Amino acid sequence: MRWTQQLIPTLREVPQEAEIASHQLLLRAGLIRKLAGGLFTFLPLGRRALRKLEQIVREEMDRAGALEILMPAMHPQELWEQTGRFQVLRDVMFKIKDRQDRNLVLGPTHEEVVTDLIAHEVQSYRQLPINLYQIQTKFRDEIRPRFGLMRAKEFIMKDAYSFDADGAGVERSYQAMYAAYERIFQRCGLRTKAVEADSGAMGGSASHEFMVLADAGEDGLVECDACAYAANLDRAEGVSRGPRVFVDAEQLTAVAPTPSRRTVAEVAAFFQTPPARLIKTLIYVADAQPLAVLVPGNRDVNEIKLQRALQATTLALADDATVARVTGAPAGFAGPVGLPVPIFADEKLRGYRGAIAGANQPDAHRVNVDLERDVRVAAFADLSNALEGDGCPRCGAGALQARRGIEVGHVFKLGTKYSEALGAGYLDAAGQRQTPLMGCYGIGVTRTLQAVIEQSHDANGIVWPIALAPYAVEVLPINVQHGPTMQTAQALTAALEQAGLDVLLDDRDERPGVKFKDADLLGLPIRVNIGEKSLAKGVVEIKLRHSGVLTTAAPEQAPAALQACVQELWRSAAG
């Protein structure tokens, strides 16, 4: 393919809309363009990379025994009402009407549709297990689309759904998908980390997320430095190694003036004591009932854990008026002693003595708080986020490290939530009606593409792994006006294309510097420089994007040398 016949609009400067490297490079290398917030066009090069990624996903899903289907993006709203998820996902779903005024939604995910299919088509245990998947566009009215393809309103997802007769079957299906995911990401040249995860709106029990470790990632996670434990911050348990008994522990609690000190940092500084000694008291409203949540001063409340512990459907921080009514003091001076609402305390506060908390009076805090002596705690639970340095909850020996990651895949065990609600059932060998157990497995395909770039780039541009590169080789004639240069370039391009390689010939009549810069920006794995100087020495130059290694070959040897080079890249990617 000739560059001048392609659409490759590279940008010299960084578009102001892009913050992180991968988003900038997607735009600068001419892979995508934005239509509106969270909506993107894939230009030819972006589309080529995406197709290669989709093909890897397809091959690995097929290999794992899943069957490809294609479901509608548009769904009748009633289907979602049957599982109760129309209410749960109401805000993220795009809702439309047809000309008959029927209510339709654009699918944010497909549990309902696939289970409806299974309810009709699967009647017997002989048809199980079955795993159906598709690669298809999803629609989600995200609160805040951001970082280009990382969080878009419309994005391509691979979603798979397994149906099994029993728990052992579910485990097999889950493990098969887990293994397939590891292969997929490995083939993409991605280093991922599987972490324990919260199952959120999906419901269900176990789940793991596949994270691409990257500072630009939206998710926080922790991993143990001694064992294999890793978990999303949403659910990670950390074992506090800090002290729980502080100075003056035997003294009775007393109120001390703390003029205008509201935040943990201000109060800790005022008492010249570490923030961990403070008991942070937050007033929440769960299902319209106010309650207090206590966590150590150096930690944040984890609302996902809190909501689960309370089994609440709605949960939000109380507004200032409610705080004032409940505590009798302005926000910033709430404390647990004598509070007239139920008090839930973080596990890490057990045994806290000699602590400092709000006094429920303006401009005052309480010192020498002994949690067991002075506070009526309704229940202890894990309600706070794990912190770097916490002890590992698995092995006990290691310490947790904090990381950031991009969630590219997620696998769930769902149980019978959907199959029951939608009437999926089958007859077992004994003729008894049974409900199949489900699992679901997602990969954010477009997000994965961006994650690859986030993990594989340098100051000059993208560094494509061979498996996803839009083209494997760029042939770069330094001066297209020079006859022998162009003849060599064209002959080489033709020979490589003949051999089945994807080749881009930069036939633009541009200065060498422009073409070199663009070549680095595009990041194709292998570049062949053809110019008067090297031709005079009887060679062309072969340069590898990832290592910068430069070799030469005689023009007539070049096709064979390049094929060997490509094969070597595939080999090292597989290893």
Added chain:
RNA sequence: CGGGGUGUAGCGCAGCCUGGUAGCGCGUCAGCCUUGGGCGCUGAAGGUCGCGGGUUCAAAUCCCGCCGCCCCGACCA
């Protein structure tokens, strides 16, 4: 939705405070020159200054309202 920022040519920006009829770099087009890391020269095209209203003799500039985009938070592949 709350908080912060921003909107001027395809891209990156200046001009705004202190109103006077829009400018720079890159890119684009034509020509010359040059050809191993965004080269040089000449000429040209391209802008309802986000939208609406107001103040004023006069608004990119001041005031009000709205919208888009970006960042932080809840949501998630």
